[in-house]
Structure formats: structure tokens, C-alpha cells
Amino acid sequence: MNSLYIAGSWLAGQGELFESRNPVTQHVLWAGNGATAEQVESAVQAARQAFPSWARRSLEERIAVLDAFAATLKRRADEIARCIGEETGKPLWEAATEVTSMANKIAISVQSYRERTGEKSGPLGDATAVLRHKPHGVVAVFGPYNFPGHLPNGHIVPALLAGNTVLFKPSELTPKVAELTVQCWIEAGLPAGVLNLLQGARETGIALAANPGIDGLFFTGSSRTGNHLHQQFSGRPDKILALEMGGNNPLVVDEVADMDAAVYTIIQSAFISAGQRCTCARRLLVPQGAWGDALLARLVAVSSTIEVGAFDQQPAPFMGSVISLAAAKALMDAQELMLANGAVALLEMTQPQDQAALLTPGIIDVTGVTEREDEELFGPLLQVIRYHDFEAAIAEANNTQYGLAAGLLSDSEARYQQFWLESRAGIVNWNKQLTGAASTAPFGGVGASGNHRASAYYAADYCAYPVASLETPSLVVPATLTPGITLI
Ligand SMILES: NC(=O)C1=CN([C@@H]2O[C@H](COP(=O)(O)OP(=O)(O)OC[C@H]3O[C@@H](n4cnc5c(N)ncnc54)[C@H](O)[C@@H]3O)[C@@H](O)[C@H]2O)C=CC1
Numbered sequence: 105m106n107s108l109y110i111a112g113s114w115l116a117g118q119g120e121l122f123e124s125r126n127p128v129t130q131h132v133l134w135a136g137n138g139a140t141a142e143q144v145e146s147a148v149q150a151a152r153q154a155f156p157s158w159a160r161r162s163l164e165e166r167i168a169v170l171d172a173f174a175a176t177l178k179r180r181a182d183e184i185a186r187c188i189g190e191e192t193g194k195p196l197w198e199a200a201t202e203v204t205s206m207a208n209k210i211a212i213s214v215q216s217y218r219e220r221t222g223e224k225s226g227p228l229g230d231a232t233a234v235l236r237h238k239p240h241g242v243v244a245v246f247g248p249y250n251f252p253g254h255l256p257n258g259h260i261v262p263a264l265l266a267g268n269t270v271l272f273k274p275s276e277l278t279p280k281v282a283e284l285t286v287q288c289w290i291e292a293g294l295p296a297g298v299l300n301l302l303q304g305a306r307e308t309g310i311a312l313a314a315n316p317g318i319d320g321l322f323f324t325g326s327s328r329t330g331n332h333l334h335q336q337f338s339g340r341p342d343k344i345l346a347l348e349m350g351g352n353n354p355l356v357v358d359e360v361a362d363m364d365a366a367v368y369t370i371i372q373s374a375f376i377s378a379g380q381r382c383t384c385a386r387r388l389l390v391p392q393g394a395w396g397d398a399l400l401a402r403l404v405a406v407s408s409t410i411e412v413g414a415f416d417q418q419p420a421p422f423m424g425s426v427i428s429l430a431a432a433k434a435l436m437d438a439q440e441l442m443l444a445n446g447a448v449a450l451l452e453m454t455q456p457q458d459q460a461a462l463l464t465p466g467i468i469d470v471t472g473v474t475e476r477e478d479e480e481l482f483g484p485l486l487q488v489i490r491y492h493d494f495e496a497a498i499a500e501a502n503n504t505q506y507g508l509a510a511g512l513l514s515d516s517e518a519r520y521q522q523f524w525l526e527s528r529a530g531i532v533n534w535n536k537q538l539t540g541a542a543s544t545a546p547f548g549g550v551g552a553s554g555n556h557r558a559s560a561y562y563a564a565d566y567c568a569y570p571v572a573s574l575e576t577p578s579l580v581v582p583a584t585l586t587p588g589i590t591l592i
């Protein structure tokens with residue numbers, strides 16, 4: 105099978121054979137070989153060769169190709185949504201929203217490019233000061249599996265718009281979505297070599313990140329891999345590295361008037377995408393006492409009725425599967441370990457069928473666990489921590505190495521102001537679910553969640569560098585000379 109797309113041609117990978125499966129039926133959806141280091145090198149060469157003419161095209165010409173891509177996505181939306189649903193396990197309704205986000209990314213990126221990296225000029229003395237932006241060159245894009253279309257797209261679109269050429273290394277768990285996305289780019293008329301697809305697992309990723317021919321790397325994935333890349337790029341200030349990583353996100357609940365609204369918002373924060381969003385609430389901070397007890401009882405009652413099912417099940421489930429049987433097992437093991445360490449299951453996460461990666465929502469009270477691991481558990485497992493007062497809740501919310509998203513459900517604006525001031529995260533929400541960040545806003549975290557290169561609306565910033573020019577059409581001697589110089 106021709107799994108790689110290099111210099112405008114599909115060709116077979118010569119690396120390791122791998123496959124992707126429907127996480128519920130285990131049916132094989134895609135199989136192919138990954139790219140070897142030599143094939144990575146030939147893709148880098150292709151991207152290098154394609155770079156000058158792509159970068160020299162006018163912005164309007166590049167936008168025309170991007171617009172054609174958006175039109176292709178819209179025309180093939182059902183097919184792409186089905187492919188996403190089948191490969192990730194997310195329900196079709198949710199996969200459809202992913203395709204919509206992909207198509208919307210084009211106009212938003214154009215607006216952001218013009219606003220953040222556009223051209224500006226004004227008089228400065230007897231010259232004109234001009235600010236323009238240039239692309240970095242050849243950049244690598246690494247994608248995660250949870251949004252196999254939308255999140256790589258969030259790097260690829262602004263990178264191409266700015267005039268870079270791209271090497272796309274998708275998650276090895278979602279090669280089919282990546283292949284379909286590249287087909288859409290080809291259909292849109294993207295010239296050969298401008299976008300190259302390097303399928304493969306870790307070894308391909310390692311070869312690409314280590315290739316000296318890349319000018320930058322834009323990564324969305326786990327903190328562990330991101331950290332590794334950060335170390336690998338240390339001492340390389342010439343290369344741009346943008347890291348979007350995970351979180352251990354807190355959602356603090358105050359005693360609110362509308363308990364059902366709180367329950368609904370908690371469920372949307374913790375269990376959408378089967379808990380596989382980097383913005384998902386992982387830690388729910390609930391006040392001690394009768395109101396907190398009642399909230400948890402209601403949360404458990406409603407969560408236990410959540411429909412979990414295959415991506416195409418009708419009527420549609422709220423939650424699909426997690427990405428793989430291996431991921432399901434790791435989550436079940438993590439829950440078992442927490443329970444062994446003194447956590448109390450309010451609603452135990454279960455895996456109803458051994459051979460399907462479907463998990464039911466889990467809610468675990470970890471208040472009594474003294475050594476709580478500050479790790480992201482990427483699935484439908486919410487940890488509850490009871491707090492005594494609001495100050496203690498904020499302290500607990502900040503008790504993490506991560507800093508992606510933090511939220512407060514409260515009827516008090518004063519408390520929100522305090523929470524906003526004292527919490528440390530790139531997304532801080534009030535009475536809104538933690539998930540579902542807007543593409544029209546910057547998206548990124550602090551601490552172990554990122555390296556201060558926010559994506560989404562601010563992706564334009566890491567896709568181009570500013571060039572400041574002082575310009576005047578003719579060279580003249582200044583009216584006043586600097587002391588010590590005489591023009592005889
Ligand atoms: N902050 C954000 O914007 C987002 C963060 N994420 C995070 O992504 C994670 C889930 O995605 P995964 O695919 O599991 O992430 P991952 O880190 O396992 O993989 C991401 C990519 O890196 C590659 N890779 C793995 N090890 C590598 C190495 N040593 N060198 C080079 N490449 C390597 C993989 O093949 C894949 O293409 C979660 O932790 C989640 O929080 C997911 C979505 C958004």
C-alpha cells in the first residue's frame with residue numbers, strides 16, 4: 105500500500121508495518137508501512153525544493169488554494185466525519201463538528217494572519233518603517249489521535265498560509281484520517297512537495313524531529329513526548345518549536361443555585377470525547393458538606409445514564425470509545441491503582457466488553473489519597489477532591505505541574521475575579537464547560553502544558569517571523585552629519 109505522499113507522489117513506506125483498527129469492532133481500517141529515516145530525508149528535500157515558489161506566491165494565491173481545501177472539506181464532510189468516527193471511536197455527531205472546525209479554520213487563519221502577521225508601515229524620519237513577515241521554511245507538524253483532522257489542521261493551515269512547506273507526521277493511531285485529509289489537499293490543487301505525508305510510529309517521528317533540514321516543529325500531543333522534543337531542540341535557537349501538550353485540569357464548583365446546570369457542565373467538561381480532550385476536567389473540586397454531597401449524588405445519577413456506544417450507533421450515544429484497547433486497559437489499571445491507594449469509587453468506570461474500547465464514565469473520590477499522582481489520565485475518569493474553603497480550592501486547583509485549562513462554576517463574580525487572578529492556566533472559564541475552546545481565541549497552556557507558543561488564533565505567530573525594514577528609494581547624505589565625520 106502506498107502510505108506516504110512525498111513530492112506529489114504516493115509511495116510505499118519502507119519502515120515498520122502498522123495498522124489502525126476500529127476501536128470497538130477491532131476491524132482493520134488501514135494498514136501500511138511507516139517512513140524510514142531515508143524517506144523522511146527525501147520528503148525534507150521535496151519540501152525544501154517546493155519552498156521558494158510556494159513562499160513567493162502572493163498571499164491571495166495561497167489563500168485561493170486554502171479556500172479550495174475548505175470547499176473540498178465541506179463537499180466531502182460526511183465521508184470525512186465517518187472516517188474520523190470509525191478510526192477514533194467518537195460519535196458521528198461529534199466527528200461532524202470536527203470537520204466543521206477544520207473548514208472554519210481557513211477563514212479564521214486568514215483573519216489571524218492579516219491581524220497578527222500582516223504588513224504595516226509608517227514614516228520614520230526620512231524613511232519608511234515597514235513590518236513584514238516571512239515563513240520559516242520547512243516545518244514538521246506532529247498530530248495527536250484525539251482530533252486527527254482538526255488539530256494537525258490547526259498547524260498545517262496557518263503554516264501553509266504563511267508560506268512554509270510542511271512535513272505532516274500524523275498519529276500512528278489515525279493514519280486513515282490523515283490520508284484522507286491529504287487527498288483533500290491534493291484535490292484543492294496544492295502543488296507537489298508543499299505538503300508531504302510521513303506515516304509511521306515513534307521511529308518515524310524520531311527521524312523527522314532529528315532531521316537537520318527542518319526549520320521548525322509544531323507539535324500537539326502528550327507532555328512526555330513534548331518534553332522529549334524540547335530537550336532535543338535545546339541549544340537550537342535557530343529552530344522554532346511550538347508545543348501544545350496535556351493538562352490535569354481543575355474544575356472548581358462553588359455552591360450554585362442551579363445544581364442541574366452544574367451537573368450538565370461538569371459532564372460536558374469531563375466526559376465529552378470519552379474524556380479524550382486535552383481541555384477535559386480531570387479534577388473536580390467540590391465543597392465539603394451537604395450541598396457538595398447532593399451535587400455528587402446528582403452527578404453520579406446523571407452520569408450513570410450517559411449513553412456510551414459505537415461511533416455509528418443509533419440513537420447516537422454521548423460518548424464513543426477511547427482510542428484503543430491498550431488505552432482502555434491503561435485507564436482501567438489507573439483506576440484500580442487509585443482505588444488500591446485509598447480512593448473511593450462514586451461511580452466505577454467499567455469496560456463492558458473485553459474486546460471493545462468502550463468505557464463507562466468513572467467518578468472517583470481521591471480526597472483521602474495522600475500521594476496523588478499529577479498525571480493526565482486521558483479518558484472518562486474524573487477525580488473528585490473535596491475542599492474546605494475557597495482559598496483551599498484555588499490552592500488545590502493550582503496544585504499541578506500543568507496549566508492548560510481551569511474553570512469555576514459559581515454565582516459569585518467576586519469569586520470568579522479571585523479565581524481568574526490566582527489560577528495559573530492558559531484557559532480560565534467561568535460557568536462554561538472547560539472543553540470546546542474557540543478557534544478565534546489563542547489556545548495554549550503554561551507549565552508542563554506548553555512552551556509559550558499558543559496555537560489556534562495565535563498560531564500565526566509561530567508560523568512566520570517578523571522582518572523590520574527601514575526603506576527609502578534613494579540614498580542621500582543626511583542634513584546633519586554625526587560628529588567626527590567630514591565628507592570632503
Ligand atoms: N494542548 C493541546 O492542544 C492538545 C494536547 N493533546 C495531548 O495529546 C495527548 C494525546 O495524543 P497522543 O497522540 O497520545 O500524543 P503522543 O505524544 O503519544 O504522540 C503525538 C505524536 O508524537 C509522535 N511521537 C511519539 N514519541 C515521539 C518521539 N520520541 N519523537 C518524536 N515523535 C514522537 C507520535 O507518533 C505522534 O505523531 C494527550 O496527552 C493530550 O492532552 C491533545 C490534543 C490537544
Ligand SMILES: O=C(O)CCC(=O)N[C@@H](CCC(=O)O)C(=O)O
Nearest residue numbers: 381382383539540541542543560
Ligand atoms: O485549535 C483550535 O482551533 C481551538 C482549540 C480546540 O479546538 N480545542 C478543543 C480540543 C482540544 C483537545 O482536546 O485536543 C477543545 O478545547 O475542546
